[in-house]
Every structure is written in C-alpha cells, then in structure tokens.
Amino acid sequence: MAGSRLPDTRSGCDRLGQTLLGLNRNPSLRHTHPTVTMSVPAGTSGKRPGRVFALIVTGLLAACSSYHAHEAPRAAPESMPSRYRAGSLSLGADAYSQPDRQEQMFGEDLTRIAVLPIQAVVTNDAEQAVTIAPENFRLALPRQDAAAPRPSFEISSLLAPEIGIADYAAAGVGALGGIGGAIGAIAGRLIGFMGAAALDWSRQSTLQARGEDYERKGWKAVKLGRNQSASGFLFFVIPPGTAPFDEAVLHLTVQQSDNHTMNLSITLKGLGCKGLPAAKPEEPDKDDQQDAS
Numbered sequence: 001m002a003g004s005r006l007p008d009t010r011s012g013c014d015r016l017g018q019t020l021l022g023l024n025r026n027p028s029l030r031h032t033h034p035t036v037t038m039s040v041p042a043g044t045s046g047k048r049p050g051r052v053f054a055l056i057v058t059g060l061l062a063a064c065s066s067y068h069a070h071e072a073p074r075a076a077p078e079s080m081p082s083r084y085r086a087g088s089l090s091l092g093a094d095a096y097s098q099p100d101r102q103e104q105m106f107g108e109d110l111t112r113i114a115v116l117p118i119q120a121v122v123t124n125d126a127e128q129a130v131t132i133a134p135e136n137f138r139l140a141l142p143r144q145d146a147a148a149p150r151p152s153f154e155i156s157s158l159l160a161p162e163i164g165i166a167d168y169a170a171a172g173v174g175a176l177g178g179i180g181g182a183i184g185a186i187a188g189r190l191i192g193f194m195g196a197a198a199l200d201w202s203r204q205s206t207l208q209a210r211g212e213d214y215e216r217k218g219w220k221a222v223k224l225g226r227n228q229s230a231s232g233f234l235f236f237v238i239p240p241g242t243a244p245f246d247e248a249v250l251h252l253t254v255q256q257s258d259n260h261t262m263n264l265s266i267t268l269k270g271l272g273c274k275g276l277p278a279a280k281p282e283e284p285d286k287d288d289q290q291d292a293s
Contacts, residue, residue: 067209070105072217075121075231082250082266088126091264093250094119096233097271105217107210113158114238114276115150118250118268121231124224128257132230133221138251139236142243146251149234152218156211241278246271 077083080092096102096117099109110117120137124130138146219232234250248271252264 067107067206067213070107070213072105072119072231072233075119076229077121077123080119080121082268084264084266086262086264088124089130089252089254089262089264090123090125090229091250091252091266092121093266093268095248095268095271097273106214108159110155110235111274113155114240115155115158116236116238116248116271116273118234118236119231120219120234120250120252121229122224122252123227123229125227126256127226129223129225130254130256131221131223132252132254134219134234136253137219137234138253139234140249140251141238142245142247144239144242146249147236147239149219150237152214152233152235153211155235156207156214159207159210238273238276240276242273242275244275245273248273 075092075094077085077090077092080094082094083090083092085091096105096119097111099111102108102110102117106117116139118139122132134149134151137149139149140146214233214235217233219230219234222230224230246269248268250266250268254262254264256262
C-alpha cells in the first residue's frame, strides 16, 4: 500500500461543499483535491433560469452520500505488531499513524487534526475478573507527560464541517451569475438555501454515522473474566509543540480485586509522526490594552 493513495472517502456533500465555496475556513483541516468548477449549461444563461435551477439543485441532491463505515480487523495480542505479557494479562497494540491506514479505517486522515489512533487488545488468563476502561490507558510521548485517550465522540466532532447556509446562499448566486437581473439573484439565493437544506441534512446524517462508527470502534469499559479478551481503538490527541517522534510508550494500569496493581507498557516503534508546532500565544484584546493605558 506504500506510495498509493486511497480514494477520497468524504461524502459527496463534503466534496461539493468545498467546491462551491472554494475554500476551507480552517487551514489546518484543509484537504488537497483537484479543483472542480460548477458551470451553467451552455445556452441557458439569461434564458431559462428555471431549467438551470432544477439542474443545479438536482446536482446538489445527487452529490449527497452518507458516511460508509469501515470494519475493524479482528484483534488478538499475538497478532499485534507490539505486545507484552505480565502475569495473567496480555496487552497488544497497533498504532495507526499512517494517513492511508487512517483513511481506510476511519474515512479520514486524522493526522490533520493531530490524532493518533491506537488499536489495543487485552486478554485476561486469571481466575479473577478485571475491569479495563479507557482511562486505564496512557500514552507517553518523548519529553511529554503521559496523556489519557480522548472520547471517540469528541474525535468525530472535530471533523464537523463549518459551512453554513449563508455560504451556500452566496454560492448559489455565484452559480447563476450568468442570469441577469432580479430573477438571477432570486433564483441564485433559492438554489443556495435549498441546496444548503439538502447538504446540511446529509452532513448531519454523515456526522451521526461517523460518530456511531467511531463510538463502536472505540475502547469501552469492559469486565474480563478468565480467558476473555477485548479490543478497541484509543484516540490520543498530539499536543502543540510536540517534536517529531518515531516511538511512544502505551501504558496500561489495572487494579485487580485483591488490591494488587498491574502495570503493562509497550513501546510503539516506527510511528513516523511529524509533530506539531507550538501554539501561538493569544494576542491581548485591544479593549484591554486601551483600558490598561
């Protein structure tokens, strides 16, 4: 799979919305795809706005498609690239640090929102049951404090679009720029608002489907009895100012019923994470500066 790029897995509405607007308000969340322009069919400009209206709205509706879930592979500690056993517990982990693997599994390149997903699997061979929740895991980056994973619904919400109805209204006017006078302006706004309604509905459907898929794949609190195992994804957010790193350590702390604590650690190698620049300091508010003077 190295060197290849998976097909764009965003919904049709996401792609069309980016085309109509020609921009993404947040540069850190920008996709790089060929620019596609939306043109009015030849011979229709200034003549038949109703036909153009129907064609464009039909195109907007046809472009909408829902999020498609990607099944997670069945996991066992021995099948994981990194694994460790301590006493009766086995821990395996697989870091999804490559954008192509992330797109295949989550329909998105999560590196653009600084998220590192790690698939973990735990097996208990003891008679005593153990409870393992997401907060039992920590990820330690080089020269960083160990951090807990973030909830899966929070990760999916970071991918929410920021396009609003007013943007589509303006885009609709632009799409019908060749139809002159008040008719063109009114038709353009109608296309914008009707297209926005269709796109917003599909976006909400896509967001819900993505959230449910991430929640289904995420690690859930589970009680493991003898010879039982559980697996799921842990989502770690890389903090600003993190230098590029190739290794990280996944920690698991388990409290057993006899008040004995077990600690398991795995070094994840070959991550190839680029790191993040330091966060820019917030500029002081002008009103506050004037008050201070």
